[in-house]
Every structure is written in C-alpha cells, then in structure tokens.
Amino acid sequence: MLDYMQFVLAPQMLNGFAFGIAIVLMALGLTIIFGLLDVINMSHGEFFAIGAYAGVVLLASGVNFWVAVALVPLLMLPVGVLTERLLVRQVFDSADRHTLTLLLTLGLSMIFYDGLKMVFGPNPLRPDNPIPGGIEVAGVFLPAYRMFLIFLGAAIIAAVWAIIYKTSLGAMIRAAAFDRNMASSLGVPVSAVYSATFAFGTALAGLAGILLAPIFSVFPTMGHEFIVIAFTVVIVGGMGSIKGAVLAGLLLTQVQAIASLIISPVWTDPILFGIMVLVLMFRPQGLFGRLGHG
Amino acid sequence: MLEIRDLHSHYGFSHVLQGVNLTLRPGECVGLFGRNGVGKTTTMRAIAGWIKQISGSITYNGQEIGGLASNAICRLGIGFVPEDRRIFPGLTVEENLKLGLMQTAGRSGAQEAAALERAYDLFPRLKQRYRQMGTTLSGGEQQMLAIARVLVGDQKLLLIDEPTEGLAPQIVDEIFAIMRKLKSEGHAILLVEQNVKRALDITDRICAMERGRIILEGDGNSQADRDALMKAIAV
Ligand SMILES: Nc1ncnc2c1ncn2[C@@H]1O[C@H](COP(=O)(O)OP(=O)(O)OP(=O)(O)O)[C@@H](O)[C@H]1O
Ligand SMILES: [Mg+2]
Numbered sequence: 001m002l003d004y005m006q007f008v009l010a011p012q013m014l015n016g017f018a019f020g021i022a023i024v025l026m027a028l029g030l031t032i033i034f035g036l037l038d039v040i041n042m043s044h045g046e047f048f049a050i051g052a053y054a055g056v057v058l059l060a061s062g063v064n065f066w067v068a069v070a071l072v073p074l075l076m077l078p079v080g081v082l083t084e085r086l087l088v089r090q091v092f093d094s095a096d097r098h099t100l101t102l103l104l105t106l107g108l109s110m111i112f113y114d115g116l117k118m119v120f121g122p123n124p125l126r127p128d129n130p131i132p133g134g135i136e137v138a139g140v141f142l143p144a145y146r147m148f149l150i151f152l153g154a155a156i157i158a159a160v161w162a163i164i165y166k167t168s169l170g171a172m173i174r175a176a177a178f179d180r181n182m183a184s185s186l187g188v189p190v191s192a193v194y195s196a197t198f199a200f201g202t203a204l205a206g207l208a209g210i211l212l213a214p215i216f217s218v219f220p221t222m223g224h225e226f227i228v229i230a231f232t233v234v235i236v237g238g239m240g241s242i243k244g245a246v247l248a249g250l251l252l253t254q255v256q257a258i259a260s261l262i263i264s265p266v267w268t269d270p271i272l273f274g275i276m277v278l279v280l281m282f283r284p285q286g287l288f289g290r291l292g293h294g
Numbered sequence: 295m296l297e298i299r300d301l302h303s304h305y306g307f308s309h310v311l312q313g314v315n316l317t318l319r320p321g322e323c324v325g326l327f328g329r330n331g332v333g334k335t336t337t338m339r340a341i342a343g344w345i346k347q348i349s350g351s352i353t354y355n356g357q358e359i360g361g362l363a364s365n366a367i368c369r370l371g372i373g374f375v376p377e378d379r380r381i382f383p384g385l386t387v388e389e390n391l392k393l394g395l396m397q398t399a400g401r402s403g404a405q406e407a408a409a410l411e412r413a414y415d416l417f418p419r420l421k422q423r424y425r426q427m428g429t430t431l432s433g434g435e436q437q438m439l440a441i442a443r444v445l446v447g448d449q450k451l452l453l454i455d456e457p458t459e460g461l462a463p464q465i466v467d468e469i470f471a472i473m474r475k476l477k478s479e480g481h482a483i484l485l486v487e488q489n490v491k492r493a494l495d496i497t498d499r500i501c502a503m504e505r506g507r508i509i510l511e512g513d514g515n516s517q518a519d520r521d522a523l524m525k526a527i528a529v
Contacts, residue, residue: 093346171389172396175382181344182380184364186443187396191363293383 008261010140016257017250018146018215021153024249025208026226027233028160028242029201035240035291036177036197039088040098042105044205045227046112051076051206052218053116056125065130065214069152072210073203080202083108084195109223117220126217149211156207157246164242164291173197177240177291228269229253232276238286240293248287295320295482296341296372296451301350301360303333303340310336312506313350316484318451323473323483325493325514327527328503334486335377337503338453341484342374343367354451368397373449377456377486379440381428388424390443397447406446413442416472434465441472451482458489470496490527494520502526 026048033041051072058068087108091100134143164170175183176190184190209222216222233252237244252275256268279286296318303311310333318324326334339345341352343364352360359367368374382390391413395406414421417438423431428439437457444452454473458466466489474496477483487493494500497514500523510526512519 168392171385171393174384175393178382178384179380181342181364182376182382183393185342185344185368185374185376186393187365187368187398187447188393189365291384 006139009258012257012261013254014140014142014146016253018149018153019212019257020250020253021150021157022208022212023226023229023233023253024157024246025153025204025211026230027237027245027249028157029204030230031234031237031240031242031245032160032164032173032291033198033201034234035242036173037088037092037194038097039101039105041198041201042102042227043083043109043112044105044201044230045223045225046109046116047076047079047202047205047223048209048226049116049218049220049223050079050112051209052213052222053120053209054206055210055213056120056127056218059127065127069207069210073207076203076206077199079206080199081195083202084198088198089191089194113220113223120218120220122220124217124219127214129214145214149215153211156204160204161242161246174291178293229256229272232272234286235276236279236286238288238290240290241286241288242291244286244288295322295355296484297351297353298337298341299351299353301337301340301348301352303336303345303348305336310506311340311348314503314506314508316501316508318482318484320450320482321477321480322498323477323485323496323514325490325497325500326484326486326503327490327493327500327523329527332503333506334503335455336506338374338376338455338484338486341367341453342372342376368447368449369399371448371450373397373444373447373452375440375444375452375454375457377459379436381431381436381439383427383429385428386424387420387426387428387431387439390428390439391420391424391446394443394446397444397449401448409446409448413446416445416475417442434461434468437461437465437469438472441469445476449481451484452476453484455486456488457485458487458492466492490524 026044030041030044033039054072054075055068058071059065087104088101091097091104094100129145131144131148134141136142164173172183172188172193176188176193180190233249234245236252237248252272256272259268259271298314298316301311301314314337326337328334336345340348343362346361348360351358354370354372359370391410395409419435420439420442423435428436431439441457457469470492473483477496485493485497494514500512500514500519501508502510502523504526510522512522
C-alpha cells in the first residue's frame with residue numbers, strides 16, 4: 001500500500017499537478033479574454049502550439065532554454081496584438097459578435113494548424129529536459145523540471161491574480177469587462193486595454209506551450225488536444241473567472257491523473273466532459289462568477 | 295462651450311433624436327426636461343460618445359467631438375454621471391473612485407491624492423465605506439459615488455442624468471446641495487431631472503424636449519418661461 005502511494009499514486013499526482021499548472025496558464029488566458037472582451041478565442045490552442053514551436057526553433061538555433069522561456073511570451077505579444085487589432089476588432093461592434101469572433105478565431109486556428117504542419121511536419125519534436133534528475137522527499141521521487149514548472153507556474157498565476165485584483169491596471173480591466181462605455185467615459189483607454197489583455201492571454205498560452213514542450217513534446221495537433229481541456233476548465237470554473245480557472249484546472253487534472261490509474265487513460269477525457277456536462281446542467285454559470293461581475 | 299447642432303440619432307429603425315439644437319456656456323447650468331422616452335438620455339449619451347450612429351455636429355470649445363471615443367471626450371473635460379449610476383460591481387468604493395482619476399491626465403500623485411480627499415470631504419459616507427464593494431452601497435450612496443467619481447477628475451462640464459431618481463427626500467436635498475456647490479465652483483452642468491421644481495432652483499436656462507427635439511428654450515429665472523416649460527412637458 002505504502003509502495004503504491006510512493007511509487008505510483010504520488011508521482012502520478014505530481015505529474016497531474018505540473019500538467020494542471022500549465023493548463024491553468026492556458027485557461028487563464030482564455031478566461032480573461034472571454035471575461036473582458038466577451039470573445040471565445042478558438043485560436044487559443046494554436047497560440048499554445050505556436051509558443052511551443054517558437055521554443056523549439058529558439059532551442060534549435062542555440063538559445064538557452066531559460067532564455068527561450070522568457071523570450072517566447074514576449075514573441076507572442078505581437079501575435080496577440082495583431083490578432084486582436086486586425087481580426088477580432090473588425091467585427092467587435094457588430095450585433096452577432098459572438099458568432100463572428102468564434103468563427104473568425106476558429107478559421108485562424110485552422111490556418112495556424114496547417115501552417116505549423118507544413119513548416120514543421122507531422123512528427124513530434126521533443127526538446128531535451130533542461131533539468132534532468134530530481135530529488136527524493138519521503139521516498140517520493142520529485143522530478144526537478146516538473147517541480148520547476150509547478151513553482152514558476154504558481155508564481156505566474158499569483159502574479160496574474162495580483163495584477164488583476166490589486167493594481168489600478170487590474171481595476172481598469174475589471175471595470176472595462178463589466179461596462180465598457182462607463183469605463184471609457186472615465187478615461188480608461190478601453191481599446192488599448194483590450195489589445196493588451198488579448199496579447200497577455202496569448203503570451204500565457206505560448207508560455208504554457210514552451211513549458212510543457214520538454215514533457216509532452218511538440219506536435220501540430222497539440223493545440224487541439226490541450227484546448228479541449230482548457231475549455232472544459234474554463235466552463236467548469238465559470239467563463240471569465242480567474243479563481244474558477246485555477247481551481248477547476250488543478251482539480252480536473254487531478255481527477256484525470258488519478259482516474260487514469262484506475263481505468264484506461266482513454267476514458268479520462270469522457271470523465272472530464274461528464275463533469276462539465278453536470279456543471280452545465282446544475283450550475284450553468286460555472287463554479288465562480290465572471291470577471292468584473294462582482 | 296458645448297454646441298449641439300441638428301443632432302440626429304437612430305436605434306435601429308427608430309429615429310430617436312430628430313435634430314437637437316442645444317448650447318451650453320461656461321459655468322452655466324442648463325436643465326433638459328421632458329416626458330419619458332423623448333430622448334434626454336440619448337442626448338447625453340451622444341455627447342459622451344456612447345452612441346456612434348449620430349449625424350449633425352457636437353462641438354466642445356470649438357472642437358468637433360461627435361464620433362470621438364468616450365475616453366477622448368472625457369479627456370477634453372466632459373464628465374458623465376449616467377442615468378443608472380453605473381457603479382462597477384467587482385470594484386470597491388475606493389477602486390470605483392480612483393478610476394475617476396483617469397479622467398484627467400498629467401496630474402502628480404499629490405494632486406490626485408488631494409482630489410480624492412476633496413471627494414471624500416464632500417461625501418463623508420463614502421469615506422466610511424471605502425473598502426466595501428461599490429454595488430453593496432444603498433441607492434443614494436451609489437449616486438454619491440457616481441458623482442464623486444466624476445468629481446475626482448478636473449472636468450469642466452458635467453452631464454448629470456436623473457441624479458435623484460428613486461432616492462429619499464433627505465438624499466435628494468443632499469444631491470441638490472452638491473450640485474449647487476458645483477455650479478458655484480464654476481462647473482457647467484447639463485442636468486436632466488424629473489423633479490422639475492427642485493431643478494429650477496439651480497438652472498440658469500431650461501429646455502423642453504419632445505419627440506427628439508428641443509421644442510422650447512427659456513430663462514430658468516423667468517416665471518413666464520417656467521410656466522411655459524411646465525405646460526410643454528405636462529403629461
Ligand atoms: N438601446 C436602445 N435600443 C433601442 N431603443 C432605445 C434604446 N435606448 C433608448 N431607446 C429608445 O429611445 C427613446 C429615447 O430614450 P431615452 O432613454 O433617451 O429617453 P429619456 O428621455 O431619457 O427617457 P426617461 O425619462 O425615461 O429616462 C425611447 O423611445 C427609447 O425606447
Ligand atoms: Mg433617461
């Protein structure tokens with residue numbers, strides 16, 4: 001029993017935790033973009049993939065992994081700004097904005113997806129683990145890179161929370177999320193806040209991409225695969241809720257990790273979707289409220 | 295200061311503003327009166343840049359502001375206290391108030407702190423409740439917050455839409471006292487108010503609106519003009 005805990009359950013939960021943190025980074029971007037702009041960003045998964053591939057390219061051209069981790073989110077910023085300015089903004093004021101932005105970002109995701117496949121080929125690429133090895137605590141082996149991912153991710157999540165809830169920039173974002181006209185009439189540069197937030201969400205997705213690259217490797221369909229979980233997390237946590245994205249992200253990935261010990265891993269996704277369906281049936285707004293809505 | 299010429303606006307197929315003409319001079323308080331649904335709020339929103347489908351001209355100190363973004367209009371010195379107060383729910387009283395600081399660019403931290411302090415002096419209840427969520431305030435307190443939030447900026451023209459709607463008489467008195475004070479400090483005010491009798495105490499000029507047009511304009515201190523106004527807007 002103890003052996004099972006030590007060698008099977010604990011490592012599996014730790015894996016799930018590292019994965020969960022990365023999913024939360026992705027879900028945060030998704031939920032903030034939805035909470036503020038009311039846009040369901042279907043290309044978020046491809047932003048994640050682009051981040052991972054950008055990392056691969058940087059590493060292949062001799063850039064140090066840690067530098068790449070810092071560079072990728074920065075490189076993603078212009079991708080986000082351009083997507084927001086050139087595409088989302090064009091249909092933002094139309095009456096059927098929801099449908100249009102959804103289709104627009106879905107189309108964009110297809111272009112990115114095929115683009116990545118054309119440039120990099122269909123086969124997975126896997127960057128070397130930047131910190132191999134690990135330490136043993138109470139008989140449980142803690143892989144160093146996963147621990148690093150957990151700490152860095154947690155720090156970023158905490159920073160995002162602090163920016164949104166404790167700074168005047170965050171107050172601007174929350175105000176604009178609730179009432180764009182009133183915020184604008186008080187001098188908040190709403191359109192710049194939109195671009196910046198979209199870019200910030202994009203950068204978080206890219207960061208998740210490069211951070212997960214050494215663990216899950218990099219392949220063209222990765223965006224599709226991870227976005228489904230990220231969307232589930234956002235729906236369960238509450239569309240537009242930061243707290244919800246964090247809690248649901250960590251919880252659902254644990255459910256997935258533990259369930260895959262008991263049943264075949266292919267059945268873990270249906271369990272997540274089952275939870276999502278239950279939440280949608282009994283609490284359609286998700287576990288927590290939307291950004292800026294009290 | 296503010297000059298509106300032949301302003302038209304549409305919501306879909308309904309032609310809400312049908313050629314509004316309105317002038318406001320510095321330091322002047324103009325009352326805009328009319329029955330429900332005649333377009334008073336729409337006029338205010340058009341000035342504040344909330345409504346984009348407008349034609350005609352709105353100039354502020356000679357500059358055309360029709361079609362500008364609301365934040366650009368705000369930066370020119372126009373403050374807006376809208377009809378339904380529009381307190382941000384996820385923000386505390388203080389966060390709501392501090393957001394108002396953004397109306398005026400280029401002030402030092404000390405100047406901004408002084409502006410906040412002035413607002414709190416004017417509305418001591420807000421100071422007592424500064425950490426509370428804005429929407430947990432009572433209706434009257436939310437109205438005070440909406441006014442205070444605009445006052446922390448250095449705005450010259452205030453658009454105030456139905457500030458006493460649904461409030462207790464004592465709060466109504468307080469709000470009118472504040473507006474009188476603002477006027478004496480030199481703010482120009484465009485006021486929409488259902489409580490016409492009270493509003494007449496502070497208005498220099500009065501306008502009656504009917505179906506998207508100003509149908510009557512007069513001197514707020516002339517009894518004949520007041521009578522004409524009451525007749526024009528009588529139900
Ligand atoms: N968002 C909207 N969409 C469609 N019609 C609208 C909208 N807002 C207002 N209207 C219509 O425009 C007309 C003018 O409305 P407005 O709010 O300007 O009136 P008001 O004079 O402020 O009335 P009240 O005294 O009730 O506040 C009304 O007939 C109203 O139904
Ligand atoms: Mg109105």
